[in-house]
Amino acid sequence: MSVLEILQAGPGVTVQDDGRPGYMALGLSRGGAADRQALAEGAALLRQPVGTALELAGYGGRFRVDAPCRIALTGAPMRATLAGAPLAWNASHALPAGAVLEIGGALAGVYGYLTVGGGFDLPEDLGARSAHLNAGLGRLLEAGDRLPLGPDTGRETGLTLDPVDRFGGGVLRVLPSLQTGMFPEETRARFVEERFTRDSRGNRMGIRLKPEGQGYGLTEGQSIVSEVITPGDIQIPGDGAPYVLLYECQTTGGYPRIGTVIPADLPRVAQAAPGAELRFRFVSRDEALEAEAAFRRGLESIPVRPLVRDPADMPDLLSYELIDGVTAGEELS
């Protein structure tokens, strides 16, 4: 069985997938990839179903495989090289055995994804393979870790796509939440006019936003009964600075919520790097449903096209397989 070896890892490298639904009543949130769009893009570039990927928070690392494999690089763009030669982001590539894949820091956004052909062949833990750091499921990966790869039935590489723009903040569409009505009219008006800055405090559970002016704290906020939390909820803790929750959030909480970011905009929340500017816009339920339908259509059919390579960037041109679609036969059985 072939293996991806981690030679060096950034501070936030984990295995992620579509998450682990079904345990909310027992205090375990769904978790899974912070940017579901990037997870789907990685799978599309390899023409395989959505499965596992390495999530790279802020910085990648150095990786090597012991047998040829296919990879896709998606999410927050990062500087990537293969044996020292630059690799295109938002693209799939062939990774020869023994060559070192190096992925540097994020150029924009937060979470980059390294998907491999066939996915990672890891045992399931409560029905999924994703690390849920807050629950102590799985862990941060480090140098020396070796991840077994699943069988890859695909062969195609050299595909690219146009990523959905989400790496520089922007407008988040919001539905009212349980306590929206507890916030005075003028506070809600201010909330949608203000530009917030993504604070340095943030992780897979959620991100903190800094208001320009005074905060949004409620005086009666401390006495509301603890209630179910859903990813996207915008909590207002005592300091008045909004905290937008992501898929690895806690399952219940007692802070008032001024609204909930719709699922289609959660990739934009996750990919807002410290310093990014974010704004909120309340939408109707109809508009949110339309956005959800469009988001899901987008996840299910991501257009990919051949990556046009400049021969000048291909010093080892002769080593490329220039006639694709030729197999020894057994891969098709």
Added chain:
Amino acid sequence: MTKEPCTDFPRIAPIGLDGVIVQFGPALSEPANRAALAFRAAVERDPPDGVEEISTSLVSTYLRFDPLFLSLEALSADLEARLAHDDWYAAPLPEGRRLLRIPTVYGGDFGPQLDEAASAAGMNAEAAQLELSQARVRVNAIGFAPGQPYLGTLPEAWDIPRQAGLTPRVPEGALVVAIRQFVLFSVSAPTGWRQVGRTAAPLFRPESETPFLLRPGDEVVFDAVPADAWDRLSGDPKGGVTVEPLA
């Protein structure tokens, strides 16, 4: 924009695009918690198509659904009909519940705020330990962290507020008290509740066949044991916990 607060319970409210909660009260009470647990069990036996996950919080039943398959209006109408059909506040609790006895070391290093909590409740530490260790409480909800229970309802004297500041960190297994409830920490975390004891109960063991020790609706007694029992309890994978089915 919705107008709040509405005083009629139970009430149905959307939570995000893909969730709905049925709230049975504005604050924790035994009937509201009972209704949430019983309603969840009933909906789980016969869930509407399109419902993907059902959970409870202290006073609510929560349903996550596919909003493109099942409309909020249709789901709300289905839930309304079920609400009207029974008196959920007087419904029997779900079947399959258990009584767990969890050995607990109170006071000292294991419960550094027992004295403080006792005086907030208007009694001395000895009386506090007796009352807390004899209380039979229900797992009202599990939340915040995996397997972490909120238990109640404690006698009225224990309607004590959370402390003004946060304790920077209580250890895994910390038993803390406020507002007539216990929380038993499944992880080490900061808290505004006062730590009165510590247990070695394995609340969440992902590698185990039964990863979660407690389920909503279970009943628990935190039996007092002497401090010198700690080494034995912490060396026992079951933490000394005994489990018996409730009829």
